[in-house]
Amino acid sequence: MNKIPLVIQREYLSRVKNKRFILTTILTPLLIVGFIAGATFLSIQGKGSHKIAVVDGNGFFKDNLKGSKDIAFEFPQGVDTTNYVAKGYSDILLIPKFNGNEKTHYILRSKKSIGMTTQDKIEEKINAAIEDKSLQDQGISRARLDSIHKGSQFAELKAEQQDGDSVKESNQGLAYGIGFASGMLIYITMFIYGAMVMRGVMEEKTNRIAEVIVSSVKPFQLMMGKIVGIGAVGLTQFFMWILLIFALTTAAQAFVPHDVMEQVKTLQQHGGAMPGGGMMQASESAQKIYDVKHTFATANWPLIIGCFIFYFIGGYLFYAALFAAVGSMVNEDPQDAQSLMLPITMPIIFSFIIMTNAVQDPNTPIAVWASIIPFSSPMVMMARIAYGVPDTVTYVQLITSMLSLVAGFLFTTWLSGKIYRTGILMYGKKATWKTMLKWAFAKS
Amino acid sequence: MSNMLELHNLKKYFATQKAVDDVSFNIAKGSIFGLLGPNGAGKTTLIRMITGIFYPDAGDIIFDGQKFSPSNDTVKIGYMPEERGLYKKMKIGEQALYLAQLKGLSRSDAMAKIKFWFKRLEMESWWNKKVEDLSKGMQQKLQFVITVLHEPKLIILDEPFSGLDPVNANLIKDEIYGLAQRGSTIIFSTHRMEQVEEICDHIVLVNLGKKILDGTVHDVRQQFKENKFSIKLREVPANISNPSFVVDEIKANALTVRINTGFSSNDVLRYFLDQHITIEAFNEILPSLNEIFISLVEGTKAKTRAFQPVENQ
Numbered sequence: 001m002n003k004i005p006l007v008i009q010r011e012y013l014s015r016v017k018n019k020r021f022i023l024t025t026i027l028t029p030l031l032i033v034g035f036i037a038g039a040t041f042l043s044i045q046g047k048g049s050h051k052i053a054v055v056d057g058n059g060f061f062k063d064n065l066k067g068s069k070d071i072a073f074e075f076p077q078g079v080d081t082t083n084y085v086a087k088g089y090s091d092i093l094l095i096p097k098f099n100g101n102e103k104t105h106y107i108l109r110s111k112k113s114i115g116m117t118t119q120d121k122i123e124e125k126i127n128a129a130i131e132d133k134s135l136q137d138q139g140i141s142r143a144r145l146d147s148i149h150k151g152s153q154f155a156e157l158k159a160e161q162q163d164g165d166s167v168k169e170s171n172q173g174l175a176y177g178i179g180f181a182s183g184m185l186i187y188i189t190m191f192i193y194g195a196m197v198m199r200g201v202m203e204e205k206t207n208r209i210a211e212v213i214v215s216s217v218k219p220f221q222l223m224m225g226k227i228v229g230i231g232a233v234g235l236t237q238f239f240m241w242i243l244l245i246f247a248l249t250t251a252a253q254a255f256v257p258h259d260v261m262e263q264v265k266t267l268q269q270h271g272g273a274m275p276g277g278g279m280m281q282a283s284e285s286a287q288k289i290y291d292v293k294h295t296f297a298t299a300n301w302p303l304i305i306g307c308f309i310f311y312f313i314g315g316y317l318f319y320a321a322l323f324a325a326v327g328s329m330v331n332e333d334p335q336d337a338q339s340l341m342l343p344i345t346m347p348i349i350f351s352f353i354i355m356t357n358a359v360q361d362p363n364t365p366i367a368v369w370a371s372i373i374p375f376s377s378p379m380v381m382m383a384r385i386a387y388g389v390p391d392t393v394t395y396v397q398l399i400t401s402m403l404s405l406v407a408g409f410l411f412t413t414w415l416s417g418k419i420y421r422t423g424i425l426m427y428g429k430k431a432t433w434k435t436m437l438k439w440a441f442a443k444s
Numbered sequence: 445m446s447n448m449l450e451l452h453n454l455k456k457y458f459a460t461q462k463a464v465d466d467v468s469f470n471i472a473k474g475s476i477f478g479l480l481g482p483n484g485a486g487k488t489t490l491i492r493m494i495t496g497i498f499y500p501d502a503g504d505i506i507f508d509g510q511k512f513s514p515s516n517d518t519v520k521i522g523y524m525p526e527e528r529g530l531y532k533k534m535k536i537g538e539q540a541l542y543l544a545q546l547k548g549l550s551r552s553d554a555m556a557k558i559k560f561w562f563k564r565l566e567m568e569s570w571w572n573k574k575v576e577d578l579s580k581g582m583q584q585k586l587q588f589v590i591t592v593l594h595e596p597k598l599i600i601l602d603e604p605f606s607g608l609d610p611v612n613a614n615l616i617k618d619e620i621y622g623l624a625q626r627g628s629t630i631i632f633s634t635h636r637m638e639q640v641e642e643i644c645d646h647i648v649l650v651n652l653g654k655k656i657l658d659g660t661v662h663d664v665r666q667q668f669k670e671n672k673f674s675i676k677l678r679e680v681p682a683n684i685s686n687p688s689f690v691v692d693e694i695k696a697n698a699l700t701v702r703i704n705t706g707f708s709s710n711d712v713l714r715y716f717l718d719q720h721i722t723i724e725a726f727n728e729i730l731p732s733l734n735e736i737f738i739s740l741v742e743g744t745k746a747k748t749r750a751f752q753p754v755e756n757q
Contacts, residue, residue: 003546010542014534208529212590215495215523216546218515425497 003217007225008232011200015233025237029244050118052108053079053089057097063142064129071121081109093122171298172387178299179359179386182308183379186315187352190378193234193316194323194344198337200226201327201424210424219421223328224413227320234316235309260286264293300388307385310402315378317409319344325416328423329436343433351376359383362392372401374408415440446509448473448598448629449494454503456489463489464500465653471631471646476624478644478661479633480733482741486653487633488526491600494631495523508597519548522596526603526633528587530575537571540590547594554593561589565615580607588616592623599623600631605639617643637734647733651741665730668739671703673712676725686715700729 015021049070054061056075065073076087084092091110106126108114114122132145140148201223204210213222253261263286326340354376358367362384371381371393381401384393422439449471456464464486471477481487492498494505496514505512508520531539537558544554562568565585575583584607592599601620605613620643624630632644640647641661649657657664676698684691684699688707693700701712709728716723731739 006542006545014531203531204529207532208525208527209531210529211497211525211527212523212529212543212587213546214497215521216518216543216548425492 002221004221004225004228007217007222008229011226011229012232012236015196015230016236021233021237025240026244029241029248033248050090050110050114050122051088052091052093052122053084053087054093054095055079056095058095060133061095061126061129064132064136065125066129068121068125071118071125073125084109085111095126171295174295174299175386175388176359177386178304179362179383180356182304182382182386183352183355183359186308186312186378186382187348187355189234189238189312190315190319190348191345193230194319196230196233197227197320198323198327198330198341200230201324201420202330202334202337205328205330205424206332214425219424220417222424223321223324223417223420227317227324227413231313231316231320234312238312256285256289260289264289268293299386303389304385307398308382311378311382311405314374314402314405314409318374318378318405318412319348321409321413321416325419325423325436328420331427340433340436347375351379355379355383359386362387368397372397372404374405377401377405446473447471447506448475448508449631450504450506451490451494452504452506454490454493454505455501456486456493456498457501462653464493464650466503467650467653467655468503469648469655469658471629473629474624474627475645476620476630476632476643478640478647479631479650480635480637480640480647480657480737481650482635485650487650488602490650491523491602491631491633494598495521495600519594520597522547522591522594522599524587524591524599524601524604526606528583530583530587530590532576533574535571536567536573536575536578536586539575540586540593543590544593547596549594557593557595558589561593565589565619581609581612584608585612585616588619592619592628596628598629598631600633602633603635604632605634605636637732637737641733649737649740651744656740657736661733664733664736668731668736669728670731672729673701673703673709674725674727674729675699675701675712675716675723677716678722678724681719681721686712688712688715697724 049072051072051074054065054073054075056062061073062075067073073093074089076089079087079089079092081092081094090112091108091114094107094109096104096106108119108122135145136142204213204222210219210222217225260283263283267286267290322344323341326337326344329340330337351370354366354370357364358370358380361367367380367384370376371384381393381398385398387393389395389398418440419436423436447470450468451470452468454464454467455462467486467490479487479490489498493500494512496512496518507513507517534542540558540562541551541554544558545551549557559568562570567582567585567589570578570582570586575586578586584604588601588604591601604616604620608616620630620632632640634640644661646660647657647664648655659667672692678697680694680697680699687704688711689701689703691699691701703709703712709726713723713726
């Protein structure tokens with residue numbers, strides 16, 4: 001009689017009915033949303049505006065140095081490094097006299113640290129001012145300069161991808177986001193659920209329940225039941241998260257005023273432009289919502305979600321079996337687990353690093369190979385798939401990767417089954433990877 | 445009476461030791477069988493082969509008249525290992541239900557049997573408790589119930605009374621007798637020889653992976669008897685001397701004597717009768733299993749066993 005379903009049922013229910021599971025399932029999306037909202041809020045708040053007093057030894061910056069929304073340049077008299085704070089300035093910029101074409105060092109002094117972005121912006125402004133000054137020195141009038149600047153604001157790069165005769169929008173930013181997010185998710189879940197499998201096995205071993213159960217269920221059935229049961233817990237958690245996120249975004253849409261939503265609908269119907277030749281202007285928020293929706297619509301969601309589920313399950317099965325083997329090796333001492341886990345965690349972390357590179361450049365040879373080898377394919381392939389199938393990832397690559405992942409987890413399951421069978425009943429002996437491999441390849 | 449279990453030349457070698465080295469014995473149906481041996485003698489390995497956890501390297505196991513097949517026969521076995529094992533965080537009722545279903549019972553069957561046993565051993569109030577809330581003795585009781593729940597034909601109990609108070613130990617003992625009467629065969633593994641003497645019909649002693657003793661408790665004690673007798677006399681004469689026996693010990697008016705070979709107990713009695721001494725009691729002293737066990741195991745290399753490599757393998 002096949003008892004795996006019974007084991008799966010217990011592994012699944014005992015975890016899903018746990019209060020902690022319910023709490024983490026509900027709280028995690030809320031935490032993530034809260035974290036994003038908090039980070040956004042802080043980054044807006046954190047950009048304090050700068051009122052900068054400029055002490056200019058040359059005298060031409062007064063007309064050319066232009067401020068922006070949160071940076072204001074002023075040229076007051078009698079302000080120096082000792083009193084700028086008292087006079088109400090946040091920073092002071094000291095510009096020395098030029099001599100020739102040497103690179104000049106400007107000094108920006110402030111009480112608070114300035115921050116990289118602000119510093120870059122100020123540097124950019126100063127360079128623009130110097131450029132303007134040089135152009136004016138060549139005889140271009142202020143008025144012409146202004147009109148040149150205005151004209152140069154119009155360019156906006158719209159990347160398109162050619163696919164045979166048809167041209168479609170290419171969206172690198174979205175691909176990056178999807179690739180990174182799904183790779184990251186697989187990385188995290190591999191650790192969370194892999195460790196869960198390992199702890200479950202360790203529990204059974206140290207509680208000595210393994211011996212009771214193994215007299216009625218084959219060790220392999222017990223291991224598979226645990227792996228599948230916990231995998232189902234993982235999937236349940238995912239679907240709950242997707243549902244929650246969907247519910248949250250729907251709820252968020254309810255806060256958008258009705259007329260804005262109407263405008264978004266009109267925009268969707270007319271491909272991004274308002275009908276009536278600019279007579280009717282879409283409001284700024286409607287345009288933004290449309291842009292977000294439009295951008296998201298460019299991704300091939302069914303493919304991405306389908307592949308995500310496949311690689312999540314495949315990657316999980318691949319590593320969970322190894323985690324189970326490690327769990328079966330551990331004696332009472334959890335410290336053992338740490339050192340035995342290292343050969344499993346290393347390839348996971350390594351794949352993560354490859355993934356972060358692949359998501360920027362999906363066609364490097366290392367990214368391609370890593371997306372096919374089952375050790376790293378769940379993460380790296382997800383990073384590449386976001387860039388499009390079959391444009392970036394060819395069908396051959398995708399199918400090879402999938403097949404090798406299936407072969408990979410069949411192999412690790414078989415291998416771990418042999419280690420597990422011996423390890424789960426072995427007490428007192430300190431386990432090493434050497435003994436583990438000996439068990440794996442021992443005759444049955 | 446047919447045999448429930450027959451072991452024929454079982455062998456199981458591990459890298460560093462011959463855990464079970466050519467062991468054969470039979471266990472009759474409905475008997476209570478004592479499997480004895482010092483620590484590390486190979487009892488657990490033997491049991492694990494009988495329960496289908498290990499495959500023997502060589503030899504046959506005949507279970508209920510047929511070759512033992514782990515996939516079919518393990519549901520007919522109930523095994524309570526020495527190291528108790530239960531899920532600490534799982535509710536007791538659910539746990540019993542799960543383990544019973546793993547033994548092949550349907551959910552409703554399992555439920556009915558659990559209810560029956562919980563009521564019988566007064567454990568009904570435990571249903572929603574967790575194992576970690578139970579005392580050691582209570583866990584023991586639960587483990588026993590889980591072991592016998594599916595009415596196995598063969599029940600293997602490894603130290604079933606450790607951690608139990610006398611009342612609960614007696615309760616379990618009565619259940620063991622009851623199970624044997626209802627036709628279950630019981631293998632009882634323990635170091636407590638007085639329990640073996642009390643409960644078991646038949647014993648086997650293993651040491652260093654080999655069987656060194658096999659027989660009924662009565663036969664074994666007869667086999668190892670040293671012809672010792674205790675005699676209680678009304679008055680003890682000052683000088684006792686007779687070729688038929690040697691006096692080992694005199695305590696008040698009780699004597700312990702050992703009869704020399706070629707003589708019988710009647711020679712001893714005749715000696716005292718001839719002297720007109722009143723004999724109040726005359727008993728044979730059989731060695732206890734404990735003494736037999738110690739005399740057989742002591743002096744062997746039982747303690748250093750784990751470090752002996754196996755040459756051929």
